[in-house]
Amino acid sequence: MTVPRTMRAMVLTQPGKPLELRELPAPRPGPGQLLLRVRCCAVCRTDLHLVDGELPSPKLPVIPGHEIVGEVVAAGDGAERFEPGQRVGVPWLGWTCGECSHCRAGRENLCENARFHGYTLDGGFAELTVADHRYAFPLPPGYGDVEAAPLLCAGLIGYRTYRLAGEEIDRLGLYGFGAAAHIVAQIAVHQGRKVFAFTRPGDTAAQEFARALGAVWAGGSDETPPQELDAALIFAPVGPLIPAALRAVRAGGVVVSGGIHMSDIPSFPYRILWQERVVRSVANLTRRDGDELLALAPKVPIRTHTEVLPLADANLALDRLRAGDVEGALVLDCGESPLSR
Numbered sequence: 001m002t003v004p005r006t007m008r009a010m011v012l013t014q015p016g017k018p019l020e021l022r023e024l025p026a027p028r029p030g031p032g033q034l035l036l037r038v039r040c041c042a043v044c045r046t047d048l049h050l051v052d053g054e055l056p057s058p059k060l061p062v063i064p065g066h067e068i069v070g071e072v073v074a075a076g077d078g079a080e081r082f083e084p085g086q087r088v089g090v091p092w093l094g095w096t097c098g099e100c101s102h103c104r105a106g107r108e109n110l111c112e113n114a115r116f117h118g119y120t121l122d123g124g125f126a127e128l129t130v131a132d133h134r135y136a137f138p139l140p141p142g143y144g145d146v147e148a149a150p151l152l153c154a155g156l157i158g159y160r161t162y163r164l165a166g167e168e169i170d171r172l173g174l175y176g177f178g179a180a181a182h183i184v185a186q187i188a189v190h191q192g193r194k195v196f197a198f199t200r201p202g203d204t205a206a207q208e209f210a211r212a213l214g215a216v217w218a219g220g221s222d223e224t225p226p227q228e229l230d231a232a233l234i235f236a237p238v239g240p241l242i243p244a245a246l247r248a249v250r251a252g253g254v255v256v257s258g259g260i261h262m263s264d265i266p267s268f269p270y271r272i273l274w275q276e277r278v279v280r281s282v283a284n285l286t287r288r289d290g291d292e293l294l295a296l297a298p299k300v301p302i303r304t305h306t307e308v309l310p311l312a313d314a315n316l317a318l319d320r321l322r323a324g325d326v327e328g329a330l331v332l333d334c335g336e337s338p339l340s341r
């Protein structure tokens with residue numbers, strides 16, 4: 001495969017401004033890196049937080065995108081684990097130091113020196129990208145490129161959020177029924193759990209979508225579920241959902257927030273936290289989360305619902321995500337020839 005000299009990319013130059021379509025020099029793989037021709041890249045709410053200036057200290061300019069399905073074009077020295085032509089998935093976690101106390105304790109998701117694709121490293125809203133081979137995953141062969149893309153963040157972070165809620169769950173609440181929840185719902189149903197889906201009040205289309213994926217109940221986030229929940233996962237960046245979820249979980253229940261950014265949480269009475277209820281957040285992912293989710297996906301089997309837009313329409317994709325006008329996940333087609341599922 002010949003390496004092009006230039007590539008098209010959607011670039012963020014300044015938070016608060018739209019992405020700009022630019023022609024840039026093609027990246028070159030350094031030691032340990034893969035050069036990837038990006039086939040597609042899913043759009044995540046974190047991309048929206050980045051563009052809206054809600055994440056501190058991004059690399060600027062930066063190419064967003066961290067749910068990358070790519071084909072290896074060339075491997076730098078030491079990156080021979082993958083061969084040219086092989087398909088790989090590249091997630092948010094792009095590099096860790098291996099030396100800080102978190103890395104040494106097996107918590108690389110909390111590495112003090114971590115780098116992230118589409119934030120502090122360039123990402124996948126481009127025709128080409130580079131990635132450290134140690135943080136790239138082989139993808140399950142039964143999945144098309146577009147179908148696999150949302151597994152790489154909605155799937156991985158969703159899975160970590162679900163895992164941190166613990167094992168003792170029969171009734172699971174999902175607040176915000178977007179890309180992550182539509183994947184987690186399928187895992188939970190497969191594992192015999194009852195899913196209660198909470199959407200924006202009045203969003204009957206999302207509630208219908210949740211029921212179609214096996215939710216036993218779907219309603220607005222302002223509604224009380226018909227039964228107490230054992231745990232609740234929050235995938236919408238809306239602070240008031242924390243006390244709402246605490247009110248819905250049983251004594252000893254867990255509320256886990258999966259997002260990187262959330263509006264302020266309003267004050268709430270201690271009694272809704274009392275009785276050993278727990279509130280916790282999830283940060284990033286470990287490679288173990290990726291290995292586990294990608295092994296589990298074909299067994300469920302997880303089917304992702306996607307809509308494909310051209311790379312140049314990345315701003316439109318972000319606008320639609322902001323408006324909640326997405327069923328499942330939006331995926332940017334970054335290849336030269338249009339993708340079909």
Ligand SMILES: [Zn+2]
Pocket residue numbers: 096097098099100101102103104108110111112113114
């Ligand atoms: Zn570290």
Ligand SMILES: [Zn+2]
Pocket residue numbers: 044045046047066092153154
């Ligand atoms: Zn993401």
